[in-house]
Amino acid sequence: MKAIVITEFGGPEVLKYTEIEKPALGPKQVLIRVIATAVNFADIKARYGKYHGTGQPPFVPGLDAAGTVEAVGEGVKRLKAGDRVIAFPKNGSYAEYIVADENLTFAIPDSIDFETAAACPTVSFTSYKLLADVARLQHGETVLIHAAAGGIGTTAIQLAKVLGAKRVIGTIGNESKKAAALEAGADYVICYETEDFAAKVNELTDGRGADVILDSISGWVAEKSLECLAYYGRLVNFGNAAGGMVGQVKTTDLHSRCRSVMGFSLGTTRDRRPYLLQDTADQVLPYLADGRLQMKIGSRFSIEDAAKAHELVESRQSTGKILLTL
Structure with missing residues (x-):
């Protein structure tokens, strides 16, 4: 599959669009085909090696994504193939496919489009x-x-x-x-x-x-x-x-x-107390569905242009959410 990989710590030029293996699906996990993913400031920090929990290169950046469930692992009860979801993946979101734990994957109403969904999780x-x-x-x-x-x-x-x-x-x-x-x-x-x-x-x-x-x-x-x-x-x-x-x-x-x-x-909460986020999803997603909360999307880039998206965020000139689409 295609993905953006951080090859070494540094500026936007270290973001490489390349071919990597599709992630393996484990018990109580879901495989998701990504439609869009957001650029968060934490991604910039991770690229410099300054975000807590950042591993050593090479790795795929990104905290959250929206897409459709392709397959579910053993023990998954709430989700099935074909479901429209948002998720916080195990190993980065700038990719065609991601794997996320079931308790960090949340079904979205049909009334929420994928760009809005991708902009919202973090x-x-x-x-x-x-x-x-x-x-x-x-x-x-x-x-x-x-x-x-x-x-x-x-x-x-x-x-x-x-x-x-x-x-x-x-x-x-x-x-x-x-x-x-x-x-x-x-x-x-x-x-x-x-x-x-x-x-x-x-x-x-x-x-x-x-x-x-x-x-x-x-x-x-x-x-x-x-x-x-x-x-x-x-x-x-x-x-x-x-x-x-x-x-x-x-x-x-x-x-x-x-x-x-x-x-x-939120990163610490995802890692240490992920069970707290289901209630958050239950509160937030209805606000998106009925229009009380509207995601402000500032710019959209194709995933190949992730470096340009990072440059915009890092310039401090961006407003709203910056999306990468696949």
């Missing part, structure tokens, strides 16, 4: 877990979402509204991305490269601050976020797009205001 599952399960978003609260124009950002904005947020504020690093965040439903968008986002959030909330802050950047952005985190507020870190920068938290900023700082990783 960003929608992550966004829902962050807001509903980790931050425990309450009706009427204010949510601040950093990197609001990206795949998770545009998805989390929508889900925050669905889950009852009164006000959603987004931050962006480039003014050109403001339209994408506003289109997703943000009430206000702040460019943190040109404005003091903490001061602006406090101004917009009459000094109260944000009840929930979702931070995928870390570094100084995480530190600055504590300046606009409300009493009883929850700051959830789920990435470090800032690279080597590490944010520092003072314990004195927490207890007196009853504030919390938490972390979440």
Whole structure:
């Protein structure tokens, strides 16, 4: 089968479109013919060898995919050949065929097209877990979402509204991305490269601050976020797009205001507690089916052009989800 293989750690040029063996199907696993797969920022980090759990080259990158079940292994009960599914595969998704555990494969309604399905798994599952399960978003609260124009950002904005947020504020690093965040439903968008986002959030909330802050950047952005985190507020870190920068938290900023700082990783959850994701799928997929959640697809590339897709994501000029189609 054809696949994209990372031949060595490095830039987009290390992504090679080549022929590899079709993955073997094991017990309680499903073989899926891939229709489309998404490019996630974790794929960029994996290409550089900086994503947790990344093996040594050569390997196939990619976290999630949408397609049809070709065959099922011994002991599979929920799925059958021909089912339309999304999945988190065992060994990368930039390929014609993938194998995934049954408990990490989820049937999708016929009303959800394959491109929408391919765009959704990582960003929608992550966004829902962050807001509903980790931050425990309450009706009427204010949510601040950093990197609001990206795949998770545009998805989390929508889900925050669905889950009852009164006000959603987004931050962006480039003014050109403001339209994408506003289109997703943000009430206000702040460019943190040109404005003091903490001061602006406090101004917009009459000094109260944000009840929930979702931070995928870390570094100084995480530190600055504590300046606009409300009493009883929850700051959830789920990435470090800032690279080597590490944010520092003072314990004195927490207890007196009853504030919390938490972390979440969908990758860790897939590996250690995959059973938690069925409930997430049961919540998220109906939102996609009835239109309350819409995936913002920024660009599409054929799988042969995976390097071009990575270049776009790495340029920080992309908005929404970037797809690879087969």
